[in-house]
Amino acid sequence: MNRKQFVQALGLLLGTVPILTATSQTTAARLPGACVQPPFLFPGSVIGITATSGAVSTDAISAGIQLVRSWGYQVKLGRTIGTRNGYFSGTDEERAADLQDLLDDPQVNAIWCARGGYGLVRIIDQLDWTGFRKHPKWIIGFSDVTVLHCQLHRMGFASIHGQMLAEANTGFVQTKQVLEGRPPLYQTAPLAANKTGIGEGLLVGGNLKLLETQAGTPTDLDTRGKILFIEDVNETLYNIDRMLCNLKRSGKLAELAGLIVGGFGLAKGETAANFGRSVSDMVLEHTSGYAYPVCFDFAVGHQPANWPLKCGVPHKLEVTGRIVRLVELNDAQPANQVVLVRGND
Template identity: 45%
Template sequence: MNRKHFLRSLTLAGASLPVIPSIPALAAAEQAVSSEALPAIPPYLKPGDTIGITCPAGYITPDSIKPAIQQMESWGYKVRPGKTVGMRDFTFGGRDQDRFQDFQEMLDDPSLKAIMCARGGYGMVRIIDQLNFSGFVQQPKWIIGFSDITVMHCHLSANYPVASIHSKMCNSFPDDWSKADPLQQDTILSIRRALSGEKMEYKTPPSAFNRMGMAEGLLVGGNLKTIESLSGSASSINTKGRILFVEDTGEYLYSIDRMFWNLKRAGKLSDLAALVVGGFKVKPDDPGEEFGRTVIDIVMEKVKEFKYPVCFDFPVGHQKNNFALKCGVIHQLTVGTEGVELKEKR
């Protein structure tokens, strides 16, 4: 997405988008939100606060996180790498026990105000049930990451309602900030804006395939394959009355179709406030095994009986234009003829 199409809250102040309002969706969302306790919002960071870095999934080297450390320190924060940075057990950032202990120590450490996961990959689901969140619930802090870290976002939403940040991680920070293009810089700076308490607000160009309307609700979601894999577990995501966002990478179209069927059959699509479809990097079909449907076809087939707004090509996912989103925070989505606006409400 071209940077001129991405506008921050100051740029969007006073902007309006012609829409077809979805009043029932708004009413349902307000009823759903009012009938349950809102997730806790961790304290926003101030200069001098400390961010921990840990590897609950894939491994990363100490050198690979240096750009992230330098950048976050330039924002006025202190950064403390965990014990798993530099550890490796094949694809993992250390053994399960190592990753569990490192994450647990950071959850329990009152001097840390945020935990940034160094990278995704695979591994969070192997330790999630061992983690004790009792201290974290009493003194919540921001947990940051995406991809495999969707496990954490969903687990918090389902069990310990605390807001978290879906965003790029250490392995996405540019080696040389001065040479990074504006879009890459803006995505990284969106993490700073989220951590500092700025109300996040995004505007994207229209898509001919969008379904127009307005909706309000808690924002939940993440990597589609990971959400599917958690179905029926203690980390299964609650989507009722919520704005769900999804993204994925490296999957065949038939696999994406199967994932959306899982969501539909599990009732995860029936009571949404809205659906936000982010980036999908599709694996090419094998010759002679063409699926014959696009991601848009797949999605619209599953939601055709519902009336809530749907938007495509939102700037979130395994791509350069992957902006920070606050999971578990109330947002308003407006899908109009001139574009899409997603803004944090409170």
């Protein structure tokens, strides 16, 4: 009996207990062009924690670790937690080695980044993905982790754009539900600035600055036919405008299936009145020649409401005058969905 036959036989013996293997896929993951979704998590799964960029103390993530363990998961703490080398959590070599260890470990089912900041671009080209390809795992994080999301998308693997472990709060349960295979449905209130329409495509995106600066590099993100989401923080309006101009000039905005604009916290003292236009004004200007739907104030980014988004997975974006809805295209029953709703807050 080979390994595959053994797993199938064991599944029959255990009845309703799901056996998750590296080839476990949802319907969404099997659709043409969709990324491979790593196996979903279950009690006893191992989550590796690493600081790929800025330094973070053990105390800063203690609440997150406690929460993860309360879900029934085990934790493998990376060597970069609680260490420092100037701004960073370690030298480039130390940070790359720590992440590499988690990527290679077949017992690790997911990697949760402790915090962002800056630093992944310094180590991304040092990583060997051979072990990861054999044993795919979910990678979770946002902001600087956009670099990893883009790398994984280029390789054909799905990932989760979501809160860092150092930001542990009650909203983390949504990430748990997504990690365990429940397809998300996101609903938010309509805004006058939205451009109505319906689009379907793989969901991709992240931090606007990182998406812009990766153009022409090995982690350049192909946005054609995709639903793109963008967010940023502590930026001036003229710099946001410049980044949007660069995305447009490089063709990143031309063939989208939809555009989702998340949180855009401005630099101190920055106002739309002083610059003469708001973020929504600039987005609509740079996308005026395109017919796809655009929505604003989505719950993603450097803000309390930062929903987990499955990158590389097919979604449908519906923007109407009554509601904004983003739903994963999946064969799961509606009762199994994770419904996330945001009103006018």
